[in-house]
Amino acid sequence: MLLMGDEKMGRKTSFFTGFPGFIASKIIERLMIEEPGMQFILLVQASQLEKAEHQIQTLCQKLFQPPDRFTLIAGDITMPNLGMEEGLLSTLRTDITHVFHLAAIYDLAVPREAAYRVNVEGTRNVNDWCLQLEHIERYIYFSTAYVSGKRTGRIFESELSCGQAFKNFYESTKYEAEALVQAVRSRLPVTIIRPAIVMGDSKTGETDKFDGPYFIMRFLDKFARLPIPYLGKGEGPFNLVPVDYIVEAACFLAMDPIGENKVYHLTDPEPYQAKEVYRLICEALTGKAPRYTVSPSAVASLLAVPAFRRWVMVEKETINYFLLETEYDCSQALKDLQGTGITCPDFADYISIAVRFYKEHRQDHNRTIQIH
Template sequence: MNGCFITGFPGFLASMLLKEMLKLYKECEFVLLVHPSQIEKAKDLAANRPNVRLFTGDITMAGLRLSPEQTDWLKNHITHVFHLAAVYDLAVPEQIAANINITGTRNINAFVKELPHLARYVYFSTAYVSGKRTGLIKEDELDAGQTFKNHYESTKFAAEKLVAELDGVPYTIIRPGVVVGHSKTGETIKFDGPYFIMRFLDKLRYVPVPYLGKSEALFNVVPFDYIIDATLCLAESDDAVNKVFHLTDPSPYESRKLYRMICEELIGKAPSWTIPPAVVEFMLSFSFFRRFFKVEKEALEYFRCACQYDAANTSKVLVKAGVQCPDFKDYVSSMVAYYKENRKDPEKLVYIK
């Protein structure tokens, strides 16, 4: 890699991706597209890096709000583009999601088409473009007439279609599952997704703990270090050109079992009874209960998602580089330990309405 353009900085995955790439590609020049509202934070994180440039811009605007001089420089130097900027909030309003996820991707697509030295365009989608589909979901499937659980899913689906329709652009589409902390250190930036389980259990440590229904649905979580390692492998593999990859757990646990493992690790006991999911959903329809348990209602859907994500393409490419997804049971202790140490950090808490 000679020149890399990364969106989404100083977001967590973009920051972790840059950190790893700085170790591997010491001669590479990095350009980070940073929204004006995030520029001071970005400066702090990228300080003292002579091969890192910060360009203030906006993916929702034509030309990315870059100057002609910046655009010319990028055309002469950029070989790889990593598009991570998106809105990931499950409760995001439709117009905001569409503006960032769809319009933003359309503008990045237009930008990459103007790069004469482009070797790869890596687009971060999500496994949940599958929406409400059930059963086996394959990597070469996208539009199966599915409906969606929220505007995040529907706009990421529409955005991925735009990337897949690009002609003459060497793209690679990444579809992660639910991303959690580092498999060794537990480090993460936000306590959402499975961390809502921990926030819920924090309120129940002195009473008999319930299972949340009897669902046998699989819950697909992946640590971010696997996402980073896999992404960098795919970004340079000729076998990944114009293909889609599920960065998901090939052997995910049932939601009920994953819930029990977290419960035992966090509060030292297993659930002993079952509460119907309809009751939980009803309770979380009231803001008082959502704020008390610190859980988003929208998160419940992902614990009863009755589908399995096939990752055959991913396995074929990553096995050559020795990259594989860790087993949840091997890193749940690190994940919980990090949560316990940082659960009162306001920067990591997701505000619940």
């Protein structure tokens, strides 16, 4: 329900892209509690409207909230003015105080054209839309820690363009998109969130897609009865964060004045080595530890064969993230979250919960990533 006249004075109204996606839904759920007067305007692709309506009903029933806190708008970030009808624009320009831009293609194997259209052109359109808003208090853009591409060593939150190459089109287009957002920081109150690889909820294990580290579980499923190998030395850090940490931290940094004009690595400040992550997943899933080591290049060669990667249900681009020699400095995030009680859980403390959820839902096709 759009607010009119005096009703909207002093009222916060958030505008979301990326709903009914998992992280957007979780952020909205938290804000419904923490910001009881906030209205939510959700830009949704026409094909997702039915799913979005069901998700809103679920949230409202769960939290005993009235559905009139929500307005669903059919639109498309790849179009000027986000594909919204002209009649809405004047009202929205005066209502919206917070914009959360999460819509993106996150697939590591995405072709460049599709990734560029959504991630780059879409973000350019969201930027242009935000610049029209009369009362915007914060523009929260969800980037990724992996805009660092193939860089090695310590990566700081203040860094972006360092001449880096990229491992895939997901990374390169998210880099280009963040560069566009960085360019409007002088004209908009921006907060940029760069998560590491996102796991399910640390308390429940809940996730909507079995991608990222869950590809390891898919891989191990196929070989659980055999002696299991390590994938190379795995001496570099493998940075994983549970979604509840991302949600809690992002909501605080988005709504508190401290987060304005900041870039945050929402990464694990003490990540495990890739080898240890693999061992912990293996032990939780199969009950046994890896016993020998194979070359990552050998695994990469197998994953280059379409029939093999479809059989193991693993994207070939995944192997690159086991070879990273990159440390993400998150000093700004730790400083600004100090005293809030919001901290990144230890991977070893929640991996068994993640594995249990995976085992219970691994046959759910809605959580399965299509492998080409």
